[in-house]
Amino acid sequence: MVYATVVITILSYLVWLHHFFTMGSGASVNSFFGIATMVISIPTGAKIFNWLFTMYRGKIRFELPMMWVVAFMITFVVGGMTGVLLAVPPADFVLHNSLFLVAHFHNVIIGGVVFGLFAGMTYWFPKAFGFKLDPFWGKISFWGWVLGYWLAWTPIYIVGLMGTTRRVRHFDDPTLQPWFILAGIGALIILVGILAFVIQIAVSIRNREKLRDTTGDPWDGRTLEWSTTSPPPPYNFAFTPVVHDLDAWYDMKTRGHRPPAGGYRPIHMPRNTGAGVILSGLALVLGFAMIWYIWWLAAVSAVALLAYSILHTFNYDRDYFIPVEDVARQEGAGRALEAGA
């Protein structure tokens, strides 16, 4: 998995010209970037098989995060395969600027990024905020997104293969119309998914007491983040955990081990500071002013950026210690919750 990620990282520097196959850089340049683009599918395939073999013969529970993961894998594989198709320069000469291309990149961005993002968000939401997301509205959102996605984008692939170009407002060929109506219905179903997502957040916040994660381990997880309370204390772990197994928390649970309930020490912590947010806010203003040639604003924000950076270096009060009593109280509260659950 790690090697696949590293290989993809390196290869991804060598593919950018696949956006410009038709600009006329010649056969050898196109071949190089075409092959580099196709080769990406090998480590990516390794990843997919990795995930599949992780699940194979496992006890899979179809809770919301797992549903998103499965949808991600299926959708992303299709997007990847049409990507390999587009990576062949002669095929790209035919397909570029068509709706096939548009369908391909929505396929990888929605299937590869958005679905994966939802999987991660649903999974770690209770760890970050202390309560799970409502599964009912989550499932409505899931089916809206997944069914809607396939209904919306499959017709776009088809009309793309039939030669329809992108960014066109009007079509002369009326036989294309049914496909676009189908895609429109798909888009409406996605809209249902989006609305259900918003409702899911609202309902979850309203029912947060009922959805509260009192154990810190709502999914019966395997990795260390689930060994702390939800949300975790500011210092994360009172004692640095020692990892003996790939799934350290699962290892601890099977051996019946509990975090130590005493012997705490003060914990060294960095102080909160608004510097990062303030600096990026000023940088945003500077970027905006430079893009739109608003010179006075650019000058003001540049000076403010520099002045605030310098001012921040005069702040020497950057760290503090969480006293032992606070650590003990926090850890004790976590333990009491566990006992009550």
Add this chain to the structure above:
Amino acid sequence: MSATSAATSDEPTFYLMEEDDHAGGHSSPTPLGFWIYLMSDALIFATLFATYGVLATAYAGGPTARELFDLPLVALNTAFLLVSSITYGMAMMDMHEGKTGGVRAWLAITALFGLAFVGVELYEFSHLMAEGATPQRSAFLSAFYTLVGTHGLHVTFGLIWIGVMLVQVGQRGLSVENRRRLTCLGMFWHLLDVVWIGVFTFVYLLGAVL
């Protein structure tokens, strides 16, 4: 510990209870982070050098490098910057010996050489522009001003940083923070020297030959 951990002899340790890492005082990761920043900065200069390399003879019928550059002046400027790196080294030697006054004096001298460098560069730029060799004149001049100007801007920010360090060393002496900052500033300042050697060689010396 014995009261809290139910560890039997065959169970591995799951939590480090005796570490004193939390007490602080561990070595700072800042220099490593600063190296990474410097390498990303080096990438910017690599890009600008590559751009200049491609456009170096794209004069568009305008003035050529050979006609424009005043090599003795640039040589003097190169000397200013190289000497400023030596004087910065002197400041660091005084820092390691704990001589606050020496550090401030050498920093001030470094700043003077840096100011001289930026001053001469601004004079050179205004002189070139007065002759009509503006960034808009040709691709060669656009690339020239972008590369040399970016370096000059870096030196200017280095000067501001030296000013800040003069104040902070004056306020708190050679504290842990100030030593760390002086180390980073030194890396920054020396990198600008290295980049300038590239500018002097590939822009000015090569330009006089082309």
